[in-house]
Amino acid sequence: MSAELMERIHSLGPWYHKIALPGGIVTPGNNWEPLWDNIRNATKGLDYQGKSVLDLGSMDGLWAFEAEQRGAAYVVSSDITATCANRLLFCREALGSRVVPFFNVHVERLVEGRSFLGSHDIIQHLGVLYHLPDPFVSLSQCRALLNEGGSLVVETLAIQNIPMSCMVFNGVMPSDHESGYWWRLYKGAHPQWAPTLSCLLEMLLLAGLMPQLETLSLVAQPPSHGINADDPEVTYERVRVALVARAAKREEITTEVIRTVLQAARQG
Ligand SMILES: C[S@@+](CC[C@H](N)C(=O)[O-])C[C@H]1O[C@@H](n2cnc3c(N)ncnc32)[C@H](O)[C@@H]1O
Incomplete structure (x- = not known):
């Protein structure tokens, strides 16, 4: 890589994603391979060929570019x-x-932006849910922009060891020892909610999205992402969860279906 190109890449940083560019260049993003692989594991069976894709909260664009490389015909980042x-x-x-x-x-x-965002076969909602004041609204907005038979790929922080359907509120203050706002489930900018796995599944179902449990992929939250990770009093087992959910018809999501999905998730 020329010194000029290297300087240009560094001047654009800090980078979030490691993106492979021509000539063997890789952007200097985070070394979070377990997180990236967790997403690839959940989407490995998803067919992008000829599809229209909306990537939300794209950041440097890794997942938009990967969708294009996997054959998507049209990608909005x-x-x-x-x-x-x-x-x-x-x-x-x-x-x-x-x-x-x-x-x-x-x-x-x-939905307000439907005229320019369009509707899509695949929507990627990766690493965004836990930043939001109202995670459920974002899922139902995604459902409204999905074409019939379309898929939502969701990836987020979640709590694995609590069977109850609930969300833990992580506060809105950045973690900070000085002010005492350091006791946090997750550190970083604006992490707000961590749903339990059942809660995430129930939110998807309520939004009209059928979780495809065979795609469910989990990885432990990297310790560097949580400042209280080693504290023995902390009983929340934090994981990153990635899965695909299919746009369903309203009448498909009955109480019986919800029960079956939750039971299967608990057993699996
Ligand atoms: C943790 S990064 C995830 C980047 C990428 N999607 C990934 O999974 O690798 C979170 C991204 O969500 C964006 N974001 C945060 N709140 C958002 C909101 N309300 N609507 C859309 N994007 C949001 C941030 O700007 C940031 O780019």
């Missing part, structure tokens, strides 16, 4: 901010990609 725009646009050019970028797209207000 969106985020709430444009702070990562220069990295995404740099990679888009380097890859000769046709991903369409939109910024200032809130996942809780997708």
Whole structure:
């Protein structure tokens, strides 16, 4: 890599994703392979060929570019901010990609943007749910933008060891020893909610999305993501969960179906 190119890449940072560019260049993102592999494991059976894909909270764009590389015909990459725009646009050019970028797209207000966002066969909702004040609204907004038979890929922080359907509120303050706001389930910018696995499944079902349990993939939350991870009093087992859910018809989601999904998830 030329010194000039290396300087340009570093000037665009800090990078979130490691994105493989032509010439053996990889952007200097986080070494979170277990998280990235967890998402790839959940989506390995999902057919992107010829599909229309909306990637939410794209950041540097790894998952939008991967969707395109897996054969998607049309990919929209969106985020709430444009702070990562220069990295995404740099990679888009380097890859000769046709991903369409939109910024200032809130996942809780997708329906308002339907005229420019369009409706899609696959929506990727990765690493976003736990940032949101109202996670359920974002899932039902995704359902409204999914084509018939379409799929939502969701990845989030979750709690594995509590069978009850509930969400743990993690507060809105960034973790900070000085002010005493350091006792957090998750550190980082605006982590707000961590649903239990049953809660995540029930939210999907309530939003009209049928969890495909055979795609469910879990990995332990990396210790670096939580400042209280080693405390013996902490009883929340934090995992990152990734799965595919299919856009269902309202009448498909009966109480009996919900019971069956929850039982299967507990046993599996
Ligand atoms: C942890 S990063 C995840 C990046 C990528 N999707 C992934 O999974 O690797 C969270 C992203 O969600 C975006 N985000 C946070 N709140 C959002 C909201 N309300 N609507 C849309 N995007 C949001 C952030 O700007 C950030 O790019």
